[in-house]
Amino acid sequence: MTTPGHFQGYLRPDGRKxxxxxxxxxxxxxxxxxxxxxxxxxxxxxxxxxxxFPGCYPNSYAFQIMQQLATHPNVGGMVLVSLGxxxxxxxxxxxxxxxxxxxxxxxxxxxxxxxRATIDAGLAAVARVRKAAEKVDMVPMALSDxxxxxxxxxxxxxxxxxxxxAVGVCFDxxxxxxATCIFExxxxxIGCEQVMSSRAITPELGDEIEKAVAKAERYYATLGYGSFxxxxxxxxxxxxxxxxxxxxxxxxxxxxSGLIKPGDIxxxxxxxxxxVVPDGEVRFGFPNITDNxxxxxxxxxxxxxxxxxxxxxxxVGSAISPVIKVCANPDTYDQLADDMDVNAGRILRGDATLDxxxxxxxxxxxxxxxxxxxxxxxxxxxxxxxxxxQFEAVGPACLPTAARR
Amino acid sequence: MVILLHPRDNVVVAAANLAAGSIVDVxxxxxxxxxxxxxxxxxxxxxxxxxxxxxxxxxxxGTMRAAVKPGDHVHSHNLDSDYIPPTRREGPDPTxxxx
Numbered sequence: 001m002t003t004p005g006h007f008q009g010y011l012r013p014d015g016r017k018x019x020x021x022x023x024x025x026x027x028x029x030x031x032x033x034x035x036x037x038x039x040x041x042x043x044x045x046x047x048x049x050x051x052x053f054p055g056c057y058p059n060s061y062a063f064q065i066m067q068q069l070a071t072h073p074n075v076g077g078m079v080l081v082s083l084g085x086x087x088x089x090x091x092x093x094x095x096x097x098x099x100x101x102x103x104x105x106x107x108x109x110x111x112x113x114x115x116r117a118t119i120d121a122g123l124a125a126v127a128r129v130r131k132a133a134e135k136v137d138m139v140p141m142a143l144s145d146x147x148x149x150x151x152x153x154x155x156x157x158x159x160x161x162x163x164x165x166a167v168g169v170c171f172d173x174x175x176x177x178x179a180t181c182i183f184e185x186x187x188x189x190i191g192c193e194q195v196m197s198s199r200a201i202t203p204e205l206g207d208e209i210e211k212a213v214a215k216a217e218r219y220y221a222t223l224g225y226g227s228f229x230x231x232x233x234x235x236x237x238x239x240x241x242x243x244x245x246x247x248x249x250x251x252x253x254x255x256x257s258g259l260i261k262p263g264d265i266x267x268x269x270x271x272x273x274x275x276v277v278p279d280g281e282v283r284f285g286f287p288n289i290t291d292n293x294x295x296x297x298x299x300x301x302x303x304x305x306x307x308x309x310x311x312x313x314x315x316v317g318s319a320i321s322p323v324i325k326v327c328a329n330p331d332t333y334d335q336l337a338d339d340m341d342v343n344a345g346r347i348l349r350g351d352a353t354l355d356x357x358x359x360x361x362x363x364x365x366x367x368x369x370x371x372x373x374x375x376x377x378x379x380x381x382x383x384x385x386x387x388x389x390q391f392e393a394v395g396p397a398c399l400p401t402a403a404r405r
Numbered sequence: 406m407v408i409l410l411h412p413r414d415n416v417v418v419a420a421a422n423l424a425a426g427s428i429v430d431v432x433x434x435x436x437x438x439x440x441x442x443x444x445x446x447x448x449x450x451x452x453x454x455x456x457x458x459x460x461x462x463x464x465x466x467g468t469m470r471a472a473v474k475p476g477d478h479v480h481s482h483n484l485d486s487d488y489i490p491p492t493r494r495e496g497p498d499p500t501x502x503x504x
Binding site: 156157158160161190191195217220221224225226228230232233235236237238239240241242245311329330331348349 | 418480
C-alpha cells in the first residue's frame with residue numbers, strides 16, 4: 001500500500017513521470033487506419049492503443065500534437081503505420097520518438113507487401129516495442145507531478161450547479177498540492193472574459209485572456225453558431241453565455257497562471273487556460289468537432305488524467321490518459337450509472353455537499369494515478385480524433401512565470 | 406425544489422422535474438409554476454419584461470424576447486443570447502436573418 005497522493009510512476013528520459021505505460025499504434029493517413037486498427041485489435045492488450053491523423057495533406061498543428069502525444073509521459077513506445085504516399089512527415093516523427101529514448105518502429109504499407117503482410121509485421125513490431133517499453137524505471141510520484149485537464153461534454157442546466165463547481169473544488173485542492181491543472185475551450189467561456197481576466201496573475205495575462213475569448217467569439221460568429229448543441233437546450237440551457245458560466249466553474253478559484261495553446265506544456269504548477277480556437281481567418285471549420293478533439297489537446301499538453309463533467313450523459317474515454325466521468329444530473333446518473341465514476345447529482349437531491357463531491361473527485365484522481373482504472377478505461381473506451389487547425393505561438397505575456405525564469 | 410444561485414438572480418433553476426401548478430419556496434417566498442418545468446430548466450422568479458436582462462449566478466445570460474410573469478418557464482422560446490445564437494436541430498432560425 002502507498003499513502004494517498006503518493007504512488008509509483010514511469011520515469012521518462014525528459015524527467016516527466018507517467019501513470020500508464022501505453023504503446024501507441026498510429027496511422028499517419030486514413031488509408032492506413034484499417035491496418036493500424038487491425039494490429040491493435042489483434043494484439044488485444046488495453047495498453048496497446050490506436051491514434052492517428054486522417055488527412056493526406058501535412059499540417060504543422062497535427063504534427064505538433066502527434067509529437068507531443070508520442071512523447072507523453074504515459075507513453076512508452078510507438079509503432080507508426082504509413083501508407084507511403086501521404087504528406088505526414090513520418091521520418092521526422094520517428095526521429096523525435098527515438099530521440100526521446102522510446103522504442104519506435106515504422107511500417108510502410110506500400111513497401112511491406114500490402115494489408116496482410118503489414119498487419120503481420122505490425123504484430124511483431126508491437127511485441128518488440130512493448131517488450132522494450134517494459135524496461136522503464138519506476139519511481140515515486142506525487143500529486144505535484146500530475147497534470148490534470150478538465151472538459152465538459154453534454155452539458156445541461158445541472159452541470160453548472162453540481163459537477164462543474166465540484167471539479168472546481170478538486171482543482172483548488174490539486175493546485176494546493178502543487179499539481180498543474182488545465183481548463184479550456186475559450187469558445188465555451190464567451191461571457192466570462194472579464195471575471196476570468198481578473199483572476200490572471202498579471203494584468204498583461206488578463207488582457208491576453210480577454211483577447212483569446214474575443215477571438216473565439218469572432219470565430220464562432222463567422223461560423224454562425226456558438227459551441228452549443230441541441231441537447232444543451234433540451235437540458236435547460238438557453239444561451240451560450242449561460243453554458244459558459246457553468247463551464248467556467250470547473251476552473252475553481254485559484255489564480256490563473258498562464259494561457260497556453262494545444263500541445264504547449266505548462267511551465268510550472270498552477271492553473272492554466274488552454275486557448276483551443278485557431279488563429280487567423282476561419283479555415284478548417286469548427287474549432288473542435290467533438291469532445292474528444294479537446295481531450296486530445298489537453299493530453300498533448302501533458303495531462304495525465306482528464307476530469308470530464310456531463311449532464312446529458314457522455315460515455316467516452318480516451319487513448320493515452322484515463323478519463324474520470326463526473327455526472328451532474330441525478331436522473332442521467334440513474335440511467336447511465338455503469339458509465340460514471342462520480343454522481344455529483346447527489347448534491348441536487350440533498351445527499352451530498354459540493355465540498356464532499358469535490359473531495360471524492362480529488363481522492364479518485366489519486367487512485368487512478370496509482371493505477372486503478374477509471375470506469376471508461378475499464379470499459380475499453382479509447383476514443384481519439386485529430387483534425388486540421390492552425391495556431392501561432394503564444395507571446396511572453398501569456399506565460400509570466402516562464403518569462404521570469 | 407428550485408435553486409436560487411445568486412441573490413440578484415431573476416430566475417431560479419429546477420432541482421427536479423416539476424409539474425405545472427407546483428408551489429415552490431424561493432428565499433422564503435412562494436412561487437407557483439405556470440407550466441411544467443424539467444430538471445435543470447429555469448423559472449422566472451419575478452416579472453421580467455421584453456428587452457430585460459436575465460441574471461443567473463448574478464450575471465447576465467441573455468435578454469428576454471417576450472415578457473414573462475413570476476412562475477413562467479424561461480427558455481429558448483422567450484430568451485435570446487447577447488452573443489451567439491445556439492445550434493438548432495432544425496437548422497438556423499429563419500427569424501434571425503443570415504447570422
